[in-house]
Amino acid sequence: MSPFAFLAYFFAFGEVVEPYKQPLKEGLTLCVFNDDTLIFSDKGKWLTPLFALEEFLQTYEGDKSNLAAHDTAAGKAAAILMVRMGIKRVHINLMSELALSYYLANGVEASYEKKIEKLACKTETLLETLTDSDEMYRLLRLRAKLVRGVSVELQDASFGYDGDLLFSNLNITLPEGERLLIQGDNGKGKTTLLKMLMGKLEPTSGKVLIDGLPPSQIRSRTIGYIKQQQTQQQFPVSVREVVSMATDSKLSKERQKWEIDTALRRVGIQNLQDRNFYTLSGGERQKVSLARCLCQKARLLLLDEPTSFLDSTSRQALLETIRALTLNEMPTIIVVTHDKQLEKDLAWPTLTLGLKEKEGGDHE
Amino acid sequence: MSDLLFMLSLAPVAKGLLAMTIAGLCFPAAGVMVLRLDLVPMRYMLMHGVILGGAISLAFSLPLLPVSIALNLLLVLGMLKLTKDSSAGFGVSSAAAMVFTMALASIVMHLFDVPAKDTLQLLWGSPFALQLSDVLGLLAIAIGLTLYVVVNFKSISAIFFDQEIAHSLGMHVQAHHTTMVIVIALVIALAMKLLGALLIDALLILPVLIAARHAQSLRQLFVRACLVGVFVSFFGFIAAVATDLPPSGTIALLSAFLYIIVTTIQKRKTK
Numbered sequence: 001m002s003p004f005a006f007l008a009y010f011f012a013f014g015e016v017v018e019p020y021k022q023p024l025k026e027g028l029t030l031c032v033f034n035d036d037t038l039i040f041s042d043k044g045k046w047l048t049p050l051f052a053l054e055e056f057l058q059t060y061e062g063d064k065s066n067l068a069a070h071d072t073a074a075g076k077a078a079a080i081l082m083v084r085m086g087i088k089r090v091h092i093n094l095m096s097e098l099a100l101s102y103y104l105a106n107g108v109e110a111s112y113e114k115k116i117e118k119l120a121c122k123t124e125t126l127l128e129t130l131t132d133s134d135e136m137y138r139l140l141r142l143r144a145k146l147v148r149g150v151s152v153e154l155q156d157a158s159f160g161y162d163g164d165l166l167f168s169n170l171n172i173t174l175p176e177g178e179r180l181l182i183q184g185d186n187g188k189g190k191t192t193l194l195k196m197l198m199g200k201l202e203p204t205s206g207k208v209l210i211d212g213l214p215p216s217q218i219r220s221r222t223i224g225y226i227k228q229q230q231t232q233q234q235f236p237v238s239v240r241e242v243v244s245m246a247t248d249s250k251l252s253k254e255r256q257k258w259e260i261d262t263a264l265r266r267v268g269i270q271n272l273q274d275r276n277f278y279t280l281s282g283g284e285r286q287k288v289s290l291a292r293c294l295c296q297k298a299r300l301l302l303l304d305e306p307t308s309f310l311d312s313t314s315r316q317a318l319l320e321t322i323r324a325l326t327l328n329e330m331p332t333i334i335v336v337t338h339d340k341q342l343e344k345d346l347a348w349p350t351l352t353l354g355l356k357e358k359e360g361g362d363h364e
Numbered sequence: 365m366s367d368l369l370f371m372l373s374l375a376p377v378a379k380g381l382l383a384m385t386i387a388g389l390c391f392p393a394a395g396v397m398v399l400r401l402d403l404v405p406m407r408y409m410l411m412h413g414v415i416l417g418g419a420i421s422l423a424f425s426l427p428l429l430p431v432s433i434a435l436n437l438l439l440v441l442g443m444l445k446l447t448k449d450s451s452a453g454f455g456v457s458s459a460a461a462m463v464f465t466m467a468l469a470s471i472v473m474h475l476f477d478v479p480a481k482d483t484l485q486l487l488w489g490s491p492f493a494l495q496l497s498d499v500l501g502l503l504a505i506a507i508g509l510t511l512y513v514v515v516n517f518k519s520i521s522a523i524f525f526d527q528e529i530a531h532s533l534g535m536h537v538q539a540h541h542t543t544m545v546i547v548i549a550l551v552i553a554l555a556m557k558l559l560g561a562l563l564i565d566a567l568l569i570l571p572v573l574i575a576a577r578h579a580q581s582l583r584q585l586f587v588r589a590c591l592v593g594v595f596v597s598f599f600g601f602i603a604a605v606a607t608d609l610p611p612s613g614t615i616a617l618l619s620a621f622l623y624i625i626v627t628t629i630q631k632r633k634t635k
Binding site: 198200219220221223224225227234235236237238240241242244245246247249274275276277292296 | 400518519521522524525526528529530531532533534576579580581582583584585
């Protein structure tokens, strides 16, 4: 705002209006300030500017403790996103009751020019009764199609060795970014199922489709695979080398380095990068494997008994990293385990092998 | 000292030193592959393949090196096919192929009156009897091996780390595996003639085992194994010339001593 406009505004309203409450410049739909300094603006519609802001804040190095935003309209969806980003003060031209209560419940100082009961959009309706912040956030990313995951489909899939069927007529339909826990005792075909999804084994009958294609035809690097950490090998391979093997060779060296550093930082193992992978604890190895999959930008993550051989601290750290993945990148994730506690910890949809599919059951 | 310098200035000795230095610098990279892909039994089979090649070349007056290389390639390709078509692993196939090659070598030696001593001479190598073409062949394989490792380092490290994970990363695991097996076959065929069986272990395996004691990464392992390799081959050869001992034994002994020293130091440190 020019000094002249500021003075005009001051004389018209008789008080100093904080920058974030001042009218938006023509064409802009969102302005974000750090104290009184404009740090971000966008002209997009719906939640697009807020997701752009989220991305911007990931690399913004300034102080984020006193962020203020001016938005043209805010329903509960916008409120959820702004609260997650740590915005402390908002001024909204058109605000819904749902948004206002969400802001106030989360300690955000909110003002508005016009308030309505509810925004007339499907997202507002879907969020109306939801309370879990993470689930609401996942829903928003799904609706915004900010999901890395691919669809996974098993159609009447059966597999067996020498006539002995491990599972038969298995039907699974997972949309992009969904999560599934597959349980079953040893020998029920959990790992075999993962190998089928990876295209290493062909189903005896039925179909396996990843992103609508047979596994052999999908783009390389789609699937990130994390194996059980049980091998006690003594071969030198550094953590950084393990993570770097997943980078895209088509990227420049600088970009590859950045991706490796980012992946290591995200799972909190920068300090381990020069260590030999095989000298790490089980939990640390799982973190390295997750960093590798992050670097790979895997769209389907297959985890085979991820909690085996982990102590409780490592197990907790692993679960937190998996939860963070389901909220940020949102790859499609399939975990196979015989760990019954994991079902409670993750609270994901669960399919039990050796039980339901015997009757030709399915999971959707 | 002047005697040693004079000896080193002689063409056969100089060529031998050059060949040893090249082999010492590059062959440990093949040793990393042998150890990591668990191809130790195949290495023995390939050494037996060279003995069969020696018997055939002596029986039919053919040049040893091309015959040995061709035979080793045939054996390796046959083994790859056998491993692919059956549930037998590389170790089992190697053991079967080893028996087959030795049996065939003994029959060839018997039928064509090939003196066993001449064939088994291959076990000791002949570093002082190298032709320029041998050194150039060695150099070509050394350059090929180095380039293959440098260009494909990411794929190689993924395959060494875990073949299923390498597959999930879209790497051509089978193609790389076959390439590495063929590279090893070439290296061993060449090394047998130039350096002998003893030196294959001294230059392929021991430098890797020594380097692995302290290496934290695969890159370090490759670099350190090659440095150890060039150290033992260069100084071992010079020591052999200076003391008039056989180079293969001297180099192998130096490697073994180094391995014992490094292992002992590490054990003391960990106590």
